Amino acid sequence: MKRQFVLLPMLAVAACATPQPATPIETPTLGEGGCDADTLGYLVGQDIGEIDTATLPRPHRIIRPGMAVTMDYREDRTNLELDETGQVVRVFCG
Numbered sequence: 001m002k003r004q005f006v007l008l009p010m011l012a013v014a015a016c017a018t019p020q021p022a023t024p025i026e027t028p029t030l031g032e033g034g035c036d037a038d039t040l041g042y043l044v045g046q047d048i049g050e051i052d053t054a055t056l057p058r059p060h061r062i063i064r065p066g067m068a069v070t071m072d073y074r075e076d077r078t079n080l081e082l083d084e085t086g087q088v089v090r091v092f093c094g
Helices: 002-016
Strands: 060-063 078-082 088-093
Touching: none
Parallel strands: 060 078
Antiparallel strands: 078 088
């Protein structure tokens, strides 16, 4: 019988506890340790001459048609692939 009296106050205290607020999710900004291809998808179709490449996250590379590129995969590198006219046709990681 004593066990019931001991457990009831403990349950009442647990029921009155206020929940802790959830930890807010931080939104990453460009260039913070990951590839930004998803974020920069809006560049597809734009002329590379109209893009301020100094503002692109590092590391990045701009791949022109026929240009030799290394085959090393870097998950943090953002690649912009261009067509013959200088328009961005693809933004991808690697």
